[in-house]
Structures are given as structure tokens and as C-alpha cells.
Amino acid sequence: MNVFKDLEARIKTAVEALEIVKTSEASINLDRITVEPPRDSSHGDIASNVAMVLAKPLGMNPRALADMIAEAFAGDPDVLHTTVAGPGFLNFRMSAGYWQRLLVEICEAGTDYGRSDFGAGRKVNVEFVSANPTGPMHVGHCRGAVVGDALANLLSFAGYAVDKEYYINDAGSQIDVLASSVYLRYREALGESIGEIPAGLYPGDYLVPVGQALAAEYGQRLASMPEAERMEIIKDRAIAAMMDMIRDDLKALNVVHDVFFSERTLHADGATAIRRAINDLTYKGHVYKGKLPPPKGQLPEDWEDREQTLFRSTDVGDDIDRPLIKSDGSYTYFAADVAYFRDKFERGYSEMIYVLGADHGGYVKRLEAVARAVSGGQTKLTVLLCQLVKLYRGGEPVRMSKRSGDFITLREVVEEVGRDSVRFMMLYRKSSEPLDFDFAKVTEQSKDNPVFYVQYAHARCHSVMRQAVEVIPDIDISAETLAAQDFAGLTDESELALIAKLAEYPRLIDAASAAQEPHKVAFYLYDLASALHTHWNRGRDTPELRFVNDKNRQLTSARLGLVYAVASVLKSGLSITGTDAPLEMR
């Protein structure tokens, strides 16, 4: 149950039953009514703006209207009391019985509590990472990988049918460079002295084993093949090896994709897929031959005025038309992108999300244009831009140069600071905000990392369980038994506040999904952990509030139910962020 939806329905019923509403000539719009946690919990458990929204059309004073609506809840056993405050807020304090019933529900649902039908089973494609298969993942890919993965987890939990997808850029000239680099390593493996790796080729050691494998399999045969044939073989092997490496890297970050889509397949069979996509666009009237205006500002030195086949994307929201076919007749990268979108569209996704780095910001409008032109506006396409991550080590910026191969790999980061720390840090910030990532901070002072705070809360829950079994050896802490408890003993303000925090979870899931903001989950987890730690510490000053009480078995079981519920929600949220929920931390 989502308590806010529950109360919203009750409020609307109450409003519709009001005499003044029934007889009103004005059009009453109930959509703008909000029912949410109040900013300050001292105001109550649940707050609504209902009176302020309806006051004007009804020609009433908001506070007076709020009083009228409050009347409807006067005899309701679920509502302890209502207050009207500020400009006309209607605040509800819910009864202990209401919260106790909710707790039963949370215990029964366990880690499924909060799962919703918000997405109504709609098919969503989340494309993220999509790093070029020319080397290991580097640290720059980290944020997009984590944000995309967590977003997909979140949407899945919120009732969407989600596919996590990786677009392999295995068709362009950088793949030719990769193949040439591997060929050099192959010759090296055959005993040839290759000297310094020429500029323009990939110098990294990670290509050495690829060359060795080729040498072992083919011996001298590759070298004597015609170049075209040889390069095809090398490309296949090189791409496969790079993707294996990338998959391993991603796995170390706990990221697993459902679909790996190869750009090369779009170019296969005489580029059938791309030709079909361009034909489709042409049929719909979006393609023409013409010249693009020169770029504004400083004119590049090698600028040439030439005629090309263009996509009239300016008709569908773009700033400038985009080339589909180069002057030499080959297809642009963008043409493949159109075909790729079309492929996804035909696979039936009603929503597509691209998670990109901020450096791809210029690409957003043309992707949206493609979506409009190809799907006729049927598909909702959103681009989530992750701002860049700045690396520091003890306050000093970390410099990286790609050319010398001296960049930090994703694997190094994971190994140095730990998978969960990396993931949570990446999620503990709105993705539209730039992120400073300091190795020293995340490792040396580990308490600076909020993931430990949340994980400790989960571990503490289980510690209480262990303690309970020690003190009351035959107590039953199975989920079924805890859910079947009589929770009437849970009446302390602090206990009810904790349940109220749990009550926010389903609402948070829906809100985070709607906004496509997985960071909200991380922040909620921190809040919930804080509520648990606060409550736990109250047991220091007030021993009667401790979870485990060997003189009151009934009360202990009820409180363990609460602990179990908190642990379940923490575990559920942590699994959305893709991090572990440890049973103990020592």
C-alpha cells in the first residue's frame, strides 16, 4: 500500500461528498491536489494542499475549506487528528493502528515492498556505457555505467519491462586502427621486432595477448593472406577480445547488459539496415541533397563546401540538418544511428533512454529528431546527460593522457576503492551535477562514504536479530512469524516515525522513476539509515525502547518485525543501487 495514494483517494472522496462541491457551478480539477510528507514532521505525518487548490474555484477561504474537509475524517479510526496550518495546509496525524497495519503489509512483502505498477509493463530500453571496443573501460565510463544500471533497476522495480543495452561501435575507422595495432602485436608474437608503436596506433599492453592468440592459432598464415581478408579476421578477433575484456570490467562493477547490439550488423549485407532506414526517412519526406552552411564562429581551415545527402532534422526540432551519406558515398556514423533507432523502434519499445556523458550534449537534439521522424512521435526518447567526473587524489587533480596510455581504468578504480563505494558515490549526486571523486577520501576515511552508513544500518538490523536469538534462544525470527505479529505494542513516537519513513518508500520509487533520477533512491536510503540509527540510539537513554527485551517476548517480536521491515527496505533499495546489503560489518 502506498499510504499517500490511499489518503489521496480518501480526500478526493471526502471532497466530492461536500455539499458545496456538489452544487458548485465551477469546474473542479482534482488533479492538482498533492498528498505528501510534510517538510517538517512536527506538522504531521501527511500533508495536503487540497484546500488551497480548491479554495479559488469554490470561492472560499482556504482554511475554512480545510476545516470542512477535515470534518470528514473526524470519526476515522486511522486518523488520530487533523490540523489546519499555514496558508491552508491540511495535516494528518495517523493513528498507531494505521501504522501497525502497514507494518504487517511491509513484513509480508519483504523486499518486494515498494514494487509498483507505475510502469504498467511498458517496454523500456536503457542504453548505457556503449564504450568503443578499442581498449579497457576507463574511469570516465564509470558514472554512466552506474547511473544507467541503477536507473534500469529502478524502472524495473517500478513496473517497466526493461532491457539494458550496449551499442558496440565496432564499425568505424577506430576499429581499423585497432586491427592494425593487433596485427603489429601478432607480428611481435611471431618474433619480429616491432620497435616503438607508431603514433596513431593503440600502444596498450592489453593487445599483446590478442596478438599472441592469433599467432598461436594461425602461425605465419595471416601474414601471407591478402590484406583485406587478413584484416577481417583480425577485426573479428580483436573486437571479440575487447568485448570480453569490457564485459569483465563491467561485471566487476556489477553491471550486466541484456543486449549487446553491434553497429557492424547495420552495415552487413550491403548495409541493408541503413539503406532501409534512409529509404524510410526519404519516404516520409525528411531527406534531401544539399549543402550545409559553414559552422558559425571560427571557420575550420579545412572547410569544404560540398553537396551531401542530408536529413532535414530542422523540421523536427534540430538546430541544423545532419549528413547521412558522405561525399565518397559511404554512410556516416549518424546514418547508422538512425538505423539503430529504427531497429529498437521495431523491437517495440515505447520508451528509450540514452545515458550519455556531458561531452555528448551536442548529440541530444539530433537523437530526439530521429525519434520524432522515425517513430512519428510514438516513442518517448530521453537522453540522460551525466556530467563529467573530476578525479582527485588527496585534493590534487589526477591528470590523464590517453595517448601515453596513462589513463586510469575502471578496474583500477574498483580495485582501489571497492565496487560498492564507487557505485554509491556515483549515485550520491544528481547526474546533472558535476562530480568530484577523491580516491583518498573514499578509501582512507571510509566513513566519508555514505554507502557504509547505509550498509551499517542494514548490518545493525541483523545484529539485533542475532542478539535477540542469543537472549531469547527459542524466539522465532522467520519472516512469516514476524509478519504475523500483533504490532499493538509499537506505540512509541520514535517507532511510529520509523514506520512512517518506510511508508515513503513506494512513493519515492514512483517519483524517482517518473523523474528518471536514481540518485533519489540513494538519498532516501541515507535518510532511512539515519532514522534507524537515531531510533537505535534512543535505546541508550531509554532502555525500555530497546528492540530486545528478555522480559517481554511479545514486545520483542513486534519490534523485531519493525527491524525486519527496515532491513527489507534497505536491502531492496541497496539492490536498486547495485550494492550489497551485508549482514555484518566488522
Next chain:
RNA sequence: GGCCCCAUAGCUCAGUUGGAUAGAGCGCAGGAUUCCUAAUCCUGAGGCCGAUGGUUCAAAUCCAUCUGGGGUCACCA
């Protein structure tokens, strides 16, 4: 120059999509363990929400302009 993102406490950031007295962590000042894990908690100080106008019962939030910071621009992929 065009487009995109950002600006909130000394620092790093949230802010429930327009609501009440703007919150948290770190740092600073003070306090809490014979006790279910002190990897925790409590109290205090700290704010012209970059600037100016506009929209309305209500603006950190929406609109316009400006200032400052980051990203990006063309047969690359």
C-alpha cells in the same frame, strides 16, 4: 558566436516537480558507550537560494534578460 548543463551554509551537496520557519554530511564549538556494533547518536553556531524584472493566494523551484563556471560545435566514431 550558437546550443546544452550548472550556480543553495566556510566546503561538498539535497530540496518530495509551485507550498509552511530552506535541509544533510564534512568542518567548527560542546555533549552521550559498565548498554542490541561509537562505522552511531544528541545540542549549538553558520543563508540576500548568483543578479534584476515578470507570472499568482504562494517562487530556491516556472518565464525573460544578465553575470560567472563547465561541456560541446565540421564527411571522426
